[in-house]
């Protein structure tokens with residue numbers, strides 16, 4: 001395939017066919033980032049800056065693939081790094097946003113494992129938690145789990 005053909009090649013949405021695989025790659029990338037940087041505490045603009053830096057590396061990997069026979073694997077690796085950082089932002093907002101907590105909610109007694117299992121199921125449907133309805137559903141689910149004990 002020529003450079004120009006690669007440049008013009010169209011990719012049809014595969015509807016997250018490999019999400020199961022990517023989920024484990026995201027978890028591994030999270031562990032790698034924690035090993036490398038520890039648990040960081042940064043401002044939202046700083047987190048966004050790190051994610052944007054990874055977007056730049058994703059662009060570079062795509063450019064390398066098209067113009068310099070770069071490996072497609074590098075595109076996947078950089079995309080996973082972008083996704084991991086973006087999900088961390090969503091995760092921190094989930095944890096820290098000033099949302100009304102259901103009655104009886106306490107951080108220390110909350111069965112977070114149950115919520116995580118439920119979130120994992122929901123994430124398959126939503127992938128990115130950008131829809132505000134998911135936050136409302138999370139709050140409803142927290143209340144439901146609290147009732148069950």
Ligand SMILES: [Mg+2]
Nearest residue numbers: 054057078081
């Ligand atoms: Mg990178």
